[in-house]
Amino acid sequence: MNNEQTQHPPFNEFLEQLKQRMKQVFHVRANIDQMAIKRGMPPFVMREIMNLKPLATGIPAEYGGRGCKMDESIALLAAASYESLALSLTFGINSALFLQPVAKYAGEEAKQKVFRDFLEKQNMGGLMITEPDFGSDALNMQTRFVKKDEHFHLKGTKHWAGLTGWAEYWLLTAREESPSGDLKRDIDFFICNVNQPGQQIEVEEVYENLGLYQIPYGRNKIDVSIPEKYRLQPRSTGVKMMLDLLHRSRMQFPGMAMGFIHRLLDESLDHARDRKIGGRPLIGYDQVQHRLSRLQSYYTITSAMCLNSAEVAGIENDLSEGGLEANSVKSVVTDLMQDAAQSATQLVGAQAYKLDHIAGRGITDSRPFQIFEGSNDILYAQIAEAIVKTMKKTRNTRLFDTLKAEVLTQRSADRLKKFLDFDLSLPLLQRKLVQLGAVVGRIVSADLVLKLGDKGYRSDLIEQAIQVLDEDIISMLTGFNQSGQPLVVDDYRPQSDWRSFLP
CATH class of the missing domain: 1.10.540.10 (Acyl-CoA dehydrogenase/oxidase, N-terminal domain)
Known part of the structure; x- marks a missing residue:
């Protein structure tokens, strides 16, 4: 020290x-x-x-x-x-x-x-969790370790770790191998310094990743010996330590989204003011106003998330039980990033489809944010599962009652009561869990926007953001309440060639 x-x-x-x-x-x-x-x-x-x-x-x-x-x-x-x-x-x-x-x-x-x-x-340093056969199923990772004297020997394969081949330090995750060769359930973290003897990590392949060209990703062979003093010390279990780490990271996604969305908003506004169609500026058209207003609302929503994370996500706090909040923040803000890039590209038009234009490039650069550190489909399902778990505990399947009792959603639940006041028919199909989670994530976001307004943020931007969120929530609820459940037709080829129906 x-x-x-x-x-x-x-x-x-x-x-x-x-x-x-x-x-x-x-x-x-x-x-x-x-x-x-x-x-x-x-x-x-x-x-x-x-x-x-x-x-x-x-x-x-x-x-x-x-x-x-x-x-x-x-x-x-x-x-x-x-x-x-x-x-x-x-x-x-x-x-x-x-x-x-x-x-x-x-x-x-x-x-x-x-x-x-x-x-x-x-x-620089990074984190290796994901394995070729165990991406979202991280708890079943196969990288293993055994203790030998004062060292831990780790062996396995990791991939899709950002800064592959660049970082000098890595947090490596592994499960302990028992004397019988089985892997224990808990997960441990080790600090690996590739500049130290016995700690080199072999990069077997560098991936040609789509987007985010400036960051290297690849497949890494782990066969290292880590001193005992470089093992992280969990407060309870390694799994809870991992959840605390990942939830805190997800709560910081709004920081990365903030500047990105801000830049796309500025670029879009400048283009809409300068570009003339039919003798008048693009910004004078109603559909353009619609896209720009949504972009502005994303700026406000992300601002609300940034403020909230700054207040609650410090390392002094245990976030291991904060899955509902962290998953809502990460999944919604990354959806906003992708939608912002799509809208900016649509507004700019053909120019945005050049590789060196920020709007079109933003589509591929922001897309992986919806996948890494928890695919949004999975996170939305987990959000809904948390709500369903509460319903089972309280023996009340009324969606409004559950959201009204949850501190993260209570204000927006009140405002949207007429749309939320219905019974959930449990159990829900997985697709319905994902749809419900997307709704709840936006209700959480709306509560954060209202809290930002309480602190004095300009009211016109707050009203705009709430209106956009309400529109999305109501639209998603309409889809959620539809009863159709289309399934894949496995052998679809017979009688499906349109040319066979020509006269």
Whole structure:
């Protein structure tokens, strides 16, 4: 531990320095639109940006960092994503998936070494959970470990870890192998330093990922020996530690979404004001107004999520039981990111289909956010399952009553009572769980927007966002209450060739 805390510039001053540095490297020294369609990040870009020590935001003050403050972490992600979603995700991987877990769960000696390397050597870190045969089914991962003397030997395969081949540090997840060769149920986390003997990770393949070209992904062979002091220390179980980690990370997705949506809104407004169709600006057309108003509402909704996460998602809080909130935030905001990119592309038109245009590129760059760290379909199903579990516990299947009693949804449930006041017919089909979860996620989002309004956020933007959310909720409920359940027709080819019906 440092005897004296490192002196950092005030956060707002640092943020302004970062914005100026990004402007310099992305727009003066290079063209970010051209850079973003090539694999990897030019070395000078990372060097110039990392010289400002942005990752100090995720390091406690007693180890020389800025204090691991959640509001600063989210603001950092938002500032970066206005210019580059890939850079923001790089910061997010380092902070949410490595530095914050280390700050909360690592031993003293490990913290000192890791944080010193990040601050003095500009090291980076990531997290490896996903395996080729076990993506969403992470609890059944096959990477295993056994203890040998004062070390843990880990063996397995991981893939789709952001910063594959770049990061010096990794959090590796594995299950303990019993003497009989079976794997125990719980999960452990280990800090791996690829620069240390016996800890090298072999990159077997670098993937040609669709979008986010500047971040490397791939398949990694794990066969490492980790000292005992670099094992994370859970407060109860490893599974709860993983849930705390993942829920906290999901609560920081609004930071990455914030700058991205803000940029698309600005670009769309500028285009709509400047572009003339039929002798008048594009912004004068009603359908364009509709798209722009939705984009503005996404800006407000994401702002509400950022504020909420800054208040509740700090590492001092245990988020392992916060699945309803974290899953709602992550799934809804990533849906908004994709919809924002689609709308911006539609508004700009053909120009947006150039690889070096931010709107069209934003479609592929934002799409994986709906998949990684929990596919949105799965998260929506989990949200609905939590609601159904409450119903079973209270023996009340009235949707309104359940949402009215839930602190995360009670205000919006009141406002939407006439649409929510019906009985759920349990059990629900999986597709109905997903639909219900999408509804509940937006009701949670509406509550967050109302709370943002209570704090003095401009009322016209609050009203606009609530109206958009209400429209979406009511539309989704209409689909949810439809009774049709179309199934796949397996052998569909007979009598399905349209040409056979020509006269």
